[in-house]
Amino acid sequence: MHQKLREHIEKVITLTDDEFSLVLSHFHFRSFKKKEFLISKGDSNVDCYYIVSGLLKLIYDDENANEHIVSFSMEDWWESDFIAFFTNTHATMSLQCIEDTDVFCISIENYQKLCDSLQKMEHFLLKKSNSGHIASQRRILSFLTSSAKERYDLLLKQHPSLFQRVNKTMLASYLGVSRETLSRLSS
Amino acid sequence: MHQKLREHIEKVITLTDDEFSLVLSHFHFRSFKKKEFLISKGDSNVDCYYIVSGLLKLIYDDENANEHIVSFSMEDWWESDFIAFFTNTHATMSLQCIEDTDVFCISIENYQKLCDSLQKMEHFLLKKSNSGHIASQRRILSFLTSSAKERYDLLLKQHPSLFQRVNKTMLASYLGVSRETLSRLSS
DNA sequence: TCTAACGCGTGACAAACATCACAAATGTCA
DNA sequence: TGACATTTGTGATGTTTGTCACGCGTTAGA
Structure with missing residues (x-):
């Protein structure tokens, strides 16, 4: 299990065994069952997660208790309510398992x-943060420039596996359309 | 002019005079006139900009030559086509002056x-990247959860100064609605 | 294995928004 | 100052999407 985290990090930087032990000591390994929450709206002390296996959804519940899916996160991704994590404030979003999921938090x-004690890791985390920023920019672009149908087609092209693992209601929520509209787009 | 950049960085980390000189040697100062392009779609070697003064728009032109405003950027912000900058690929977006603008690029x-030669700056840039990521997440949330009218009200509340500096056509493009719809929302 | 919950499609209708067209007001610049 | 472009509002109309309602097949759990 540790090996997966190490391989992930070593795609960007190289670590000695001692260095990896140091890194590992900053994380906790945890397992969650389907439907369990890693983060619940209102939580303080929000953690950041590296996903070893499984599938999560990051959701925002609006004032009418409608669930909006901000992102899906799967194997080899990092996820959190980054607003709460980085600003050390209460969670405004929730992070919930769609499948049984193993993570390092x-x-x-x-x-x-970790940034202070191992400069290489700060470098690694900068790379990851920049990647996250890029992913968000792409999602903003898709909202600005694409219709619901186009966003649907783009998602199908970029992440076909999601269509096997996630139900239509959640896909609709991610795409920002109603379940009924998505149903009509895909038929 | 250098002082502005230094003050901006020293909000996060402290620098000696020598260190700041080192930092500065990695930047170029440039001035642009209204309507000039800092980045044009298709450019290679895209730079990243710290804005000393002025106002920019980051735009994406779709296949029908419709302009979509991904973000506005003003004094004390960092801006780029981050997708092109970090992945070292051609620009898919353009960055254009709305007002005369001074930047460090x-x-x-x-x-x-700079990251390699001054660890403190890597730390600073990680902070900035995380902030950028957070800002993008907020914008995604606004598209997922808010109507055009709500996004308009939110923008008016969070950045009232934009309404003085930017015409309605551009505001509409930023909010993701047509010019006519925005005109009806605001009346 | 029985039952309630869930997933998914679809019809009918309403609301939101885009598009096209036009006119008035304002800004720009030689 | 005059000519021209830009900005903005608004009416008419069509498209897209949301909402509510319903049915039916599948799934999960006691």
Whole structure:
């Protein structure tokens, strides 16, 4: 299990065994069952997660209790309510399992300690943050420039596996359309 | 002019005079006139910009030559086509002056060199990247959860100054609605 | 294995928004 | 100042999407 985290990090930087032990000591390994929450709206002390296996959804519940899916996250991705994580405030979003999921989690304190104690990891985390920023920019672009149908087609092209693992109601929520509209788009 | 950049960085980390000189040597100062392009679609070697003064728009032109405004950027912000900047690929977006604008620009090579030569700056840039990621997440949330009218009200509340500096056509493009719809929302 | 919950499609209708067309007001610049 | 472009509002109309309602097959759990 540790090996997966190590391989993931070593795609960007190289680590000695001692260095990896140091890294690992800043994380906790945890397993969650389908439907369990890693983060619940209102939580303080929000962690950041590296996903070893499984599938999660990051959701925002609006004032009418409608669920909006901000992102799906799967194997080899990092996820959190980054607003809460980085600003050390209460969670405005929730992170919930769609499938049984194994993760390594890190607190913001340990995130900062790790950056301080191992410069290489700060470099790694900068790369990851930049990638996250890019992914968000792409999603903004899709909302600005594409119709619901086009966003549907783009998602089908870029992440076909999601269509096997996630039901239509959640796909609709991710695409920002109603379940009924999605049903009509795909038929 | 250098002082502005230094103050901006020293909100996060402290620098000696020598360190700041080192930092500065990685940037170029440039001035642009209204309507000039800092980045044009298709450019290679896209730089990243710290905005000393002025106002920019980051735009995406779709296949029908419709202009979509991905973001506005003003004094004390960082801006680029981050997808092109970080992945070292051709620009898919353009960055254009709405007002005369002064910037410090940095290439991706110098960005990386700076990270390597001054760890403190890597820390600073990680903070900035995380902030950028957060801003993007907020914008995604606004598209997922809010109507055009709500996005209009939110923008008016969070950035009232934009309404003085930017015409309605551009505001509409930023909000993702037609000019006519925006005109009806605001009346 | 029985039952309630869930997933998914679809019809009918309403609301939101885009598009096209036009006119008035304002800004720009030689 | 005059000519021209830009900005903005608004009416008419069509398209897209949301909402509500319903049925039916599948799934999950006691």
